[in-house]
Amino acid sequence: xxDDFTLHVTHFSLLSDPSSSTVxxxxxxxSGDESPAHEYMKxxxxxxKLALRNLEVPVxxxxxEDGKVIASxxxxxxxxxxxxxxxEMEAIDILxxxxxxxxxxxxxVAEKFSRCDLYVTCEPCIMCAAALxxxxxxxxxxxxNTFGCTPTTGIRAVYYGxxxxxxxxxxxxxxxxATTAEQFxxxxxxxxxxxxxxxxxxxxxxxxxxxxxxxxxxxxAPKPHRPVQIS
Amino acid sequence: MQVLHHRSFLCASxxxxxxxxxxxxxxxxxxxxxxxPDKITTNEQSTVDVFASVVEPRITNTLIRKLNxxxxxxxxxxxxxxxxxxxxxxxxxxxxxCRSLGQENQLDGIPDEVxxxxxxxxxxxxxxxxxxxxxxxxxxxxxxxxxxxTSYHPPTYNIDGINGFSEEDSQxxxxxxxxxxxxxxxxxxxxxxxxxxxxVDPATRxxxxxxxxxxxxxxxxxxxxxxxxxDPAESIPSHHVDAxxxxxxxxxxxxxxxxxxxxxxxxxxxxxxxxxxxQPYSRNSLVKCGSTISWHPLRHAALVAIDCAAARDxxxxxxxxxxxxxxxxxxxxxxxxxxxAKRQKTELFREDETVSEASANGLPSEMMRPxxxxxxxxxxxxxxxxxxxxxxxxxxxxxxxxxxxxxxxGALGSVHRLQGEKSLNHHYAVFRVLxxxxxxxxxxxxxx
Numbered sequence: 268x269x270d271d272f273t274l275h276v277t278h279f280s281l282l283s284d285p286s287s288s289t290v291x292x293x294x295x296x297x298s299g300d301e302s303p304a305h306e307y308m309k310x311x312x313x314x315x316k317l318a319l320r321n322l323e324v325p326v327x328x329x330x331x332e333d334g335k336v337i338a339s340x341x342x343x344x345x346x347x348x349x350x351x352x353x354x355e356m357e358a359i360d361i362l363x364x365x366x367x368x369x370x371x372x373x374x375x376v377a378e379k380f381s382r383c384d385l386y387v388t389c390e391p392c393i394m395c396a397a398a399l400x401x402x403x404x405x406x407x408x409x410x411x412n413t414f415g416c417t418p419t420t421g422i423r424a425v426y427y428g429x430x431x432x433x434x435x436x437x438x439x440x441x442x443x444x445a446t447t448a449e450q451f452x453x454x455x456x457x458x459x460x461x462x463x464x465x466x467x468x469x470x471x472x473x474x475x476x477x478x479x480x481x482x483x484x485x486x487x488a489p490k491p492h493r494p495v496q497i498s
Numbered sequence: 499m500q501v502l503h504h505r506s507f508l509c510a511s512x513x514x515x516x517x518x519x520x521x522x523x524x525x526x527x528x529x530x531x532x533x534x535p536d537k538i539t540t541n542e543q544s545t546v547d548v549f550a551s552v553v554e555p556r557i558t559n560t561l562i563r564k565l566n567x568x569x570x571x572x573x574x575x576x577x578x579x580x581x582x583x584x585x586x587x588x589x590x591x592x593x594x595x596c597r598s599l600g601q602e603n604q605l606d607g608i609p610d611e612v613x614x615x616x617x618x619x620x621x622x623x624x625x626x627x628x629x630x631x632x633x634x635x636x637x638x639x640x641x642x643x644x645x646x647x648t649s650y651h652p653p654t655y656n657i658d659g660i661n662g663f664s665e666e667d668s669q670x671x672x673x674x675x676x677x678x679x680x681x682x683x684x685x686x687x688x689x690x691x692x693x694x695x696x697x698v699d700p701a702t703r704x705x706x707x708x709x710x711x712x713x714x715x716x717x718x719x720x721x722x723x724x725x726x727x728x729d730p731a732e733s734i735p736s737h738h739v740d741a742x743x744x745x746x747x748x749x750x751x752x753x754x755x756x757x758x759x760x761x762x763x764x765x766x767x768x769x770x771x772x773x774x775x776x777q778p779y780s781r782n783s784l785v786k787c788g789s790t791i792s793w794h795p796l797r798h799a800a801l802v803a804i805d806c807a808a809a810r811d812x813x814x815x816x817x818x819x820x821x822x823x824x825x826x827x828x829x830x831x832x833x834x835x836x837x838x839a840k841r842q843k844t845e846l847f848r849e850d851e852t853v854s855e856a857s858a859n860g861l862p863s864e865m866m867r868p869x870x871x872x873x874x875x876x877x878x879x880x881x882x883x884x885x886x887x888x889x890x891x892x893x894x895x896x897x898x899x900x901x902x903x904x905x906x907x908g909a910l911g912s913v914h915r916l917q918g919e920k921s922l923n924h925h926y927a928v929f930r931v932l933x934x935x936x937x938x939x940x941x942x943x944x945x946x
Binding site: 344347348349350351359360363367374376377392394397398401402403432434436441 | 801888
């Protein structure tokens, strides 16, 4: 997710840095036969458009379980005045509430999350990537080794549109999905076996939404001539 | 109520170990505030070897342009390419040609393009050393410039405390840290230590929000202290605290029993991945007692506090903008879990707040409305994890004070150092509040 007003579109790139630990960008289908990933990303883009209509920074996401979209979220930072209400957090909260109401235990919820894929129009920020790691959506090897978390079956993936060069948490700035792997060489096999974080899916669409937001000027940015904060 | 004792024992022992080290180091210490810098500074000056040459002033511009193309100074952006010194009463310019592979008097490592420039401009390369890293202080910069000039960019922010605290300011910091520590034992779990957060407006000493970890909460239905994580402001009202008022029991804490094995497995930021282990031994029995359990793996103290601060913002500064009116509507529709009664109560509460605010200070103007938490400080008992630390970047917190490091997942110096990530669009200053161990013992013994 992206921030409210200081960010410019130039900070988003179509593909993440190839030197990062992010796996190679998703194959853009040029022939017109669209992969399921594109279908899900289209839904995430719909959520981003919804955010744009609400004068929010246009980022959206969907969470997919067994091929079915089970939650969606769009950025609500302006409306809530809570800059942590990124699309991912919105979708996660829907599922947590729903599953908890259905009587699932924490362990069951963790297992459910680990079967989910996340499609988000912009690379998850450091906060969201850390949150995904906590939930088990992005598996942090340290969580397994040091904290004795119950390994969950079927590690799933995060797919994103444009990379966030300014504070992306999946390779651009920090690589939280694999960050401490080097310290734990024994986990490398595990890491390779499982999860992936794939960028570049319909990135140009995601960027053009962001561009249209910043072009119109962020109406919610603080007034430029506000008095300097007295310290 | 003995709940949640059988959690990750492995991590408990790991942390006890590190806390032991910590306690050993700081055992007899008084309260103090340490600045946690953006990057780890080393005492010894690291240098890089370069070749330079004296050049004629008239060719300097052209030469630099060409050098920047063929031999850019990668990772040495702080180093000035040109040095100007007074030599025999005249200004003399020297230019860095390229990095050296470390062998003095050997020009082997010089790229061909640079060799060509040396030839065509008839330069006489000499070997010198430049600072490897950008200076982090004025003193360090002055030292660096003795070798070769560098540029120095003091922090773009000028945050109080980086250069030390006055006695008065220190006392304020200690006070609010005590408020936060007091909240670690008043968690909903009653007998467990959790992390706590207090957001403060330092200009007015007003507590904007306070919260503790809500990753696992047990609430008694008959109690008014219902925790509803959709609208935390409802359950955790922020209140004004006089900074001069120090809790009596903390001023005279005497408990020094160290035989006890401490475990802080309920501190969310210390064990962010352990939420799956949180299992009360009998959910049904609790439900029978009229208690309800709720949990949320991401409701760490800092995030709950941000939520409270945001709720306060919406309450005190209800915007006339259509977007916000609409948002309230959406809020209403989306809060399917809130009972109508609860919703009604919230709205009454909001109105009350607005009225009292208006009568006391006149109408709250939009100009007074802070942008998110701009200018505010947050006090955390434990160093925040990566998620919380980044959330505090997003919410524009100005200063972070924490008491205990978080060797497992701390993002402000322990595992990551987010305050040093230059690419982020906001930077806060981070401080560690050192405090006597008795304070913690006191909390623990009161919780046992």
